[in-house]
Amino acid sequence: MSHRWVSRTVLAVAALAVVALLVSQSQGRASSAAPLPSAAGAESGRAVRVVAEGRLTTYPGAEVLVGSEVAGTIVSLPLVEKQSVKRGQLVAELLADDLRAERAEAAARVAEADAEIRLYEIELERAQSLLAQKVDTASRRDKALRDLEVARARRATAAATEKRIEAQIAKRRIVAPIDGVVVVRHVDAGEAIEAREGIVTIADLSKVRIEAEVDEFDAGRLVIGSPVAILAEGYDGTRWSGTVEEIPDAVSGRKLKPQDPGKPSDTRILLVKIRLSEPTPLKLGQRVEVEIGG
Numbered sequence: 001m002s003h004r005w006v007s008r009t010v011l012a013v014a015a016l017a018v019v020a021l022l023v024s025q026s027q028g029r030a031s032s033a034a035p036l037p038s039a040a041g042a043e044s045g046r047a048v049r050v051v052a053e054g055r056l057t058t059y060p061g062a063e064v065l066v067g068s069e070v071a072g073t074i075v076s077l078p079l080v081e082k083q084s085v086k087r088g089q090l091v092a093e094l095l096a097d098d099l100r101a102e103r104a105e106a107a108a109r110v111a112e113a114d115a116e117i118r119l120y121e122i123e124l125e126r127a128q129s130l131l132a133q134k135v136d137t138a139s140r141r142d143k144a145l146r147d148l149e150v151a152r153a154r155r156a157t158a159a160a161t162e163k164r165i166e167a168q169i170a171k172r173r174i175v176a177p178i179d180g181v182v183v184v185r186h187v188d189a190g191e192a193i194e195a196r197e198g199i200v201t202i203a204d205l206s207k208v209r210i211e212a213e214v215d216e217f218d219a220g221r222l223v224i225g226s227p228v229a230i231l232a233e234g235y236d237g238t239r240w241s242g243t244v245e246e247i248p249d250a251v252s253g254r255k256l257k258p259q260d261p262g263k264p265s266d267t268r269i270l271l272v273k274i275r276l277s278e279p280t281p282l283k284l285g286q287r288v289e290v291e292i293g294g
Contacts, residue, residue: 050221050292053256054212054274056282062207063284064178065198066091069171077189079200085176092189092199094172099165106162113155120148180204183284203284210242210274212290216251219270221293228274229291232282240280244292246273256287 057063072094079091124144130136184201187193210230214222228242251268274290282288 048221048293050214050218052212052214052218052272052290052292054210054272054288054290055256056208056280056284056286056288057211058203058205058284059207059209062178062180063183063201063203064180066174066177066200066202067196067198068092068094068174068193069195070094070168071193071195072096072172073192074187074189074199077185077187077199079182079185081182081185083182085180085182085202087176087179089176091174091176093174094193096169096172099169099172103162103165103169106158106165109158110155110162113151113158116151117148117155120144120151124148174199176202178202178204205284208284209245209276210288210290212272212274212292213254213256213269214272214292216268216270219247219251222247222270222272223293226293230274230276230280230288231291232286232288235281241277242274242290243277244272245275248272
């Protein structure tokens with residue numbers, strides 16, 4: 001029994017040694033045939049591709065929500081969507097009949113004060129002449145001077161009122177602040193609006209770019225000037241080119257809900273700006289996918 005037990009033990013140890021040797025040789029061959037991805041990337045010199053989602057936006061100042069400083073009723077709104085507009089062109093006009101009537105009254109008071117001023121100037125000149133001839137007293141001259149000063153003050157008040165009303169009327173005439181295209185019309189003629197409420201959105205479609213939400217963990221892979229491929233659903237795989245134009249210095253919260261349900265929506269991102277190298281048929285706000293580098 002003792003001899004058999006020793007033989008079996010020796011055979012088991014020998015088998016384990018053979019298995020260990022085979023596993024070691026297999027791992028060595030795998031290691032030499034397939035280096036780590038980072039080493040492979042370094043040897044080939046190929047940059048790592050970063051994939052992210054984004055939207056087509058305008059450059060700062062190239063998209064404006066045009067509204068009114070005051071509340072009122074729209075009596076004129078000549079613009080329609082997709083219409084080109086120039087800076088200073090009429091966008092909308094609010095009802096201002098009552099203000100125009102008040103302006104007319106103020107203008108009449110100015111004219112009345114002008115007539116009084118001319119009269120008191122003549123009276124003052126006559127009183128000064130009589131006083132010089134010692135035909136009249138100084139009190140008549142003083143009264144003529146006081147009447148003239150009162151008339152001039154009355155005119156200044158009426159003129160200031162007229163200017164104030166003109167400024168209020170001007171606020172009811174809304175004009176385009178930039179050259180561009182009407183992308184959205186938010187209200188229609190005849191509607192009453194509140195102060196600061198949007199009337200139309202105007203955008204300069206010649207000044208657009210991509211804002212891509214790149215995961216913060218890919219920050220080290222981003223380089224200014226890197227080539228970018230841009231894709232969007234509905235265009236049969238068409239790819240447009242661009243370059244990384246701006247990389248922010250701070251991360252922010254994600255604004256776009258990931259299309260892939262497997263991706264977390266609460267991750268921090270870098271809002272990378274991408275300059276387009278060619279015209280595209282993409283629409284403002286349209287979701288795209290970008291491939292940076294690679």
